[in-house]
Amino acid sequence: MMNDAHEKIDQERRRFLGTAAGVTTAVVAPGVFLHTVATAQSSDAEGRTEGATSAHRWGMLIDTTKCADGCDACVTACNRENGLDLQAKPEGQSEAEWLQQRSAWIRKVKLQDQVSGRISNLPILCQHCEHPPCVDVCPTGASFKRADGIVLVDRHTCIGCRYCMMACPYKARSFIHAEVEEKLTRAPRGKGCVESCTLCVHRLDRGELTTACAEACAKDGHGAIVFGDLKDPDSALSQALRAQPNRQIREDLKLNTGVRYAGL
Amino acid sequence: MKRIIYREWRIEPARYWGLLALLLAVIGGGAAAALYTEHVGHWVTGMNNSVVWGTPHIFAVFLVIAASGALNVASIGSVFGRSAYKPLGRLSGLLAVALLTGGLLVLVLDLGRPDRLIVAMTHYNFRSIFAWNIFLYTGFMVVVIAYLWTMAERTGNKYTHSVGVFAVLWRLALTTGTGSIFGFLVAREAYDTAILAPMFVLMSFAYGLAIFILVLLFAFAQEGRPIGDQMLRRLSRLLALFVAGVLYFTLVYHLTKVYGAQHYGLVSWILRDGGAYTLLFWIGWVLVGGLLPIGIIYHPVLGAQRGWIVAACTLVILGGLAAMAVIIIGSQVYPMPMFPGHIVLESGIPGGAGGLPAPYAPTLPEVLLGVGGVGVALFIAAVGVRVLQFLPESLADDIVDPHATLRASKA
Numbered sequence: 085m086m087n088d089a090h091e092k093i094d095q096e097r098r099r100f101l102g103t104a105a106g107v108t109t110a111v112v113a114p115g116v117f118l119h120t121v122a123t124a125q126s127s128d129a130e131g132r133t134e135g136a137t138s139a140h141r142w143g144m145l146i147d148t149t150k151c152a153d154g155c156d157a158c159v160t161a162c163n164r165e166n167g168l169d170l171q172a173k174p175e176g177q178s179e180a181e182w183l184q185q186r187s188a189w190i191r192k193v194k195l196q197d198q199v200s201g202r203i204s205n206l207p208i209l210c211q212h213c214e215h216p217p218c219v220d221v222c223p224t225g226a227s228f229k230r231a232d233g234i235v236l237v238d239r240h241t242c243i244g245c246r247y248c249m250m251a252c253p254y255k256a257r258s259f260i261h262a263e264v265e266e267k268l269t270r271a272p273r274g275k276g277c278v279e280s281c282t283l284c285v286h287r288l289d290r291g292e293l294t295t296a297c298a299e300a301c302a303k304d305g306h307g308a309i310v311f312g313d314l315k316d317p318d319s320a321l322s323q324a325l326r327a328q329p330n331r332q333i334r335e336d337l338k339l340n341t342g343v344r345y346a347g348l
Numbered sequence: 349m350k351r352i353i354y355r356e357w358r359i360e361p362a363r364y365w366g367l368l369a370l371l372l373a374v375i376g377g378g379a380a381a382a383l384y385t386e387h388v389g390h391w392v393t394g395m396n397n398s399v400v401w402g403t404p405h406i407f408a409v410f411l412v413i414a415a416s417g418a419l420n421v422a423s424i425g426s427v428f429g430r431s432a433y434k435p436l437g438r439l440s441g442l443l444a445v446a447l448l449t450g451g452l453l454v455l456v457l458d459l460g461r462p463d464r465l466i467v468a469m470t471h472y473n474f475r476s477i478f479a480w481n482i483f484l485y486t487g488f489m490v491v492v493i494a495y496l497w498t499m500a501e502r503t504g505n506k507y508t509h510s511v512g513v514f515a516v517l518w519r520l521a522l523t524t525g526t527g528s529i530f531g532f533l534v535a536r537e538a539y540d541t542a543i544l545a546p547m548f549v550l551m552s553f554a555y556g557l558a559i560f561i562l563v564l565l566f567a568f569a570q571e572g573r574p575i576g577d578q579m580l581r582r583l584s585r586l587l588a589l590f591v592a593g594v595l596y597f598t599l600v601y602h603l604t605k606v607y608g609a610q611h612y613g614l615v616s617w618i619l620r621d622g623g624a625y626t627l628l629f630w631i632g633w634v635l636v637g638g639l640l641p642i643g644i645i646y647h648p649v650l651g652a653q654r655g656w657i658v659a660a661c662t663l664v665i666l667g668g669l670a671a672m673a674v675i676i677i678g679s680q681v682y683p684m685p686m687f688p689g690h691i692v693l694e695s696g697i698p699g700g701a702g703g704l705p706a707p708y709a710p711t712l713p714e715v716l717l718g719v720g721g722v723g724v725a726l727f728i729a730a731v732g733v734r735v736l737q738f739l740p741e742s743l744a745d746d747i748v749d750p751h752a753t754l755r756a757s758k759a
């Protein structure tokens with residue numbers, strides 16, 4: 085049963101799907117409904133925006149020196165934005181196992197330099213690789229990269245083989261291990277498919293230029309995440325990338341990730 | 349060589365139906381497990397976001413590569429001209445189809461959305477080795493069935509050699525393709541090597557032959573058809589050779605890893621610090637699946653006894669499953685080297701960003717599904733030999749290769 089638990093919902097899409105959605109939900113199997121939503125999603129924001137173009141490439145710079153120890157504002161914001169907090173642990177599953185099985189798009193990582201002992205904190209999420217191994221290996225083409233560099237999973241061609249998860253060097257992807265009772269319109273989710281961070285594509289397609297995580301981090305006064313357009317030399321992101329040395333995680337794989345890290 | 353007569357498997361109905369019922373029960377268990385997992389979701393398996401391929405994949409990959417190896421017996425006869433192997437060709441082809449079907453079923457039923465199989469059939473990403481494998485597998489079925497036809501049909505006999513050559517090539521492509529599923533994963537250090545593909549070929553020879561010998565011995569013993577000692581020795585010696593080959597590649601594989609300095613962590617983990625996976629490697633892969641069966645087969649007394657040959661084949665199969673577990677699960681459990689030079693103190697979930705090994709414990713539904721695949725393969729074989737003429741009437745030495753017997757009696 086489709087159920088918007090959050091009061092703050094995507095109004096416009098809501099209106100678009102409106103009545104049809106309500107009726108469909110009542111009479112058709114949830115899987116089929118999910119399919120409808122997924123189609124609406126991938127056919128790009130109900131035709132309002134002109135769709136992704138290669139004029140942009142969305143990315144991020146994460147400044148680990150600003151990322152605070154013990155803070156999980158970005159994780160919480162992502163969970164809320166994308167309905168990840170609506171996942172329910174199946175009855176009978178242990179907490180420890182569920183932690184391994186529930187979907188997580190962004191995780192906080194704490195590292196210690198083996199030589200200097202210096203501690204750094206950083207969030208890790210889908211790096212939106214320019215050459216994404218997940219897309220290369222996906223047998224059906226369900227994993228794809230949009231023209232603007234965002235790597236997504238098409239939820240109605242994903243067969244749940246998890247080959248993309250094997251291929252991702254960042255363990256950025258999650259498989260939906262259990263029935264999902266509640267989900268948001270902007271983040272449809274179905275048992276048996278794979279998903280990962282979308283760079284809040286629903287916001288972008290609405291013309292907003294920030295992700296839930298970056299927004300939350302800024303709001304908490306850390307400002308460790310700069311989101312923006314890598315192709316726009318004047319964007320805050322491009323300026324930040326020029327201003328400080330930064331690198332990609334697993335640079336050796338030459339994936340040219342859209343997410344970069346400073347201070348690591 | 350005398351003319352080989354093939355005949356349907358004619359054990360009495362009670363025993364035959366009993367066998368089928370047993371296999372059906374095994375299949376039923378697998379089917380129930382698959383339905384259950386699909387209904388409630390994969391949370392009932394031990395798989396998680398770190399170990400995404402579990403026990404079903406151990407069985408599936410094992411069966412798929414064993415399928416290719418089972419066909420090897422036919423190739424030796426028709427392509428490489430070893431006449432003693434010719435009478436075995438039909439059974440070899442049947443087993444190849446049966447094992448492949450069983451393996452693929454397991455793979456498909458473990459998908460998150462097996463109901464979308466049609467999507468997999470209609471949407472292809474040609475950059476994906478997985479998609480190529482779909483063609484390799486279906487093609488393999490067609491090639492083997494054609495091959496069987498040329499062997500069974502008089503009019504087709506003249507094509508046996510050429511179709512056989514084609515089948516050999518296809519078979520190598522298939523095993524290499526299966527091995528490459530892992531080899532292509534640049535991110536996983538365990539797989540990132542060209543050794544994996546040839547090792548898979550050798551493994552396929554060994555596992556396929558072990559299953560072949562077991563099925564052959566069982567079918568013949570049940571019905572009282574004779575198998576000559578020479579024949580059996582030939583087969584078991586060949587098995588020992590393949591098993592030694594696997595051990596050789598195992599050695600090379602780990603040596604290349606030791607020399608590639610940054611891979612040292614993984615090798616020492618598997619060889620020394622991997623807990624259950626270290627045990628699986630040494631006890632399962634090397635000892636049970638390698639040294640013991642070689643020892644048995646070359647043992648002057650034991651190697652000549654059928655019971656021990658059966659034991660050796662069983663050990664090869666068990667060791668093979670252990671090897672698959674080490675390769676498939678062990679390398680997912682091993683923390684990914686995301687932050688070299690750093691210790692991962694926290695990562696949201698254990699193993700989420702390297703650091704700790706990821707947890708995995710197989711659950712009953714997974715095991716049932718995997719074993720169900722074996723059941724399917726054996727069921728197909730059991731039905732096949734019953735309704736069609738796959739089994740030679742006799743594999744007595746004087747029938748298969750009169751000269752060998754002559755040589756033996758002179759010696």
Ligand code: SF4
Nearest residue numbers: 210211213216218252
């Ligand atoms: S980080 Fe992983 S999921 Fe994201 S694009 Fe790269 S390979 Fe794909």
Ligand code: SF4
Nearest residue numbers: 222242243245246248
């Ligand atoms: S799980 Fe889905 S997205 Fe991932 S490789 Fe398989 S079909 Fe593609």
